[in-house]
């Protein structure tokens with residue numbers, strides 16, 4: 313069974329939603345479609361106030377450089393490009409569309425031929441990003457410019473507690489997913505693919521094993537967090553080690569998530585661009601836990617009302633409890649990377665007070681990147697950023713294992729992420745200074 317060193321075993325809590333078949337989500341009166349729901353630059357709007365749009369119509373074009381197209385998830389009337397609260401707490405540009413509830417759709421033109429190049433172009437055209445939550449533009453990833461890729465790894469680990477959308481996709485869209493994987497292999501120029509899936513999803517693994525062929529195999533992985541993190545997954549699946557400062561493509565691998573492969577299938581075979589996704593709504597404070605198709609730009613409040621999510625629960629989390637973000641406003645809208653919305657009660661949240669470090673070393677043992685979170689935190693408090701760098705703050709993947717195991721409940725992941733951010737900003741400042749001085 314494939315696995316990696318370190319990591320943790322949080323309670324899965326998958327049973328709340330794992331048996332819920334994928335259904336349709338709310339039909340919002342208005343959608344606020346974010347222009348930035350991916351890594352890179354915001355897309356550039358191509359619609360004007362008052363314009364009628366169809367579901368699947370391009371509303372914002374990818375900007376120069378790293379960016380992706382954005383499509384309307386409803387038919388209706390554009391009310392304008394407005395500043396609207398995003399998950400970061402800042403107002404960013406969103407296209408506001410009033411839904412006419414007619415669901416009139418338009419589609420991409422069918423592909424005339426299927427080559428590596430036409431598939432990559434279609435993936436870019438459809439605005440597909442990494443739907444496991446990373447939201448990196450998929451076409452750029454699969455193209456792996458200048459690198460020779462021989463292996464595609466499909467991330468079916470879904471190691472975050474509560475989240476079950478990929479699991480349901482594997483069970484309910486098995487054939488489409490198998491074809492999506494094949495298309496991703498062609499797009500990456502890979503001869504073979506490995507689907508890495510944790511051993512708590514045996515039924516999905518069995519179903520996939522029967523559906524895949526032609527160089528695709530399914531590898532069972534130990535149920536351990538963060539099994540789905542890129543470096544850990546690559547090692548677990550094929551024992552290749554990604555060196556520091558390098559990408560999977562540097563060791564001949566490209567990783568795509570299950571939902572991303574399904575989106576590729578839909579774009580190529582059904583000519584449907586990316587404007588909605590499956591989301592898990594779970595936690596003890598939601599009346600109807602579920603896995604549902606949620607249109608990009610749907611306000612979290614609409615989702616809460618649709619599922620009976622308690623707005624006054626202890627905590628609402630976007631994404632999983634390990635890497636997700638606390639939701640501070642239900643006005644925030646779902647995007648391409650919105651895998652889950654959790655409504656948690658007191659017992660599901662760790663509200664212990666932070667106490668002094670007792671030097672137990674558990675955070676060091678748990679860190680899957682081999683870092684020393686306790687020392688990075690101390691260096692941060694001392695403003696000794698050189699030391700924070702020496703202890704590896706730059707390589708933190710934000711998995712939260714250190715905080716999870718800390719008996720003193722220190723906010724380690726927050727500290728390490730802050731140290732990483734400060735180091736990045738200092739480097740950018742230095743670079744800008746060097747440029748200015750010629």
Ligand code: SF4
Nearest residue numbers: 679708709711712714
């Ligand atoms: S330091 Fe970063 S990578 Fe290591 S356990 Fe903490 S959050 Fe994860």
Ligand code: SF4
Nearest residue numbers: 669670672673675718
């Ligand atoms: S796990 Fe917590 S208490 Fe133990 S060394 Fe790390 S920071 Fe200190």
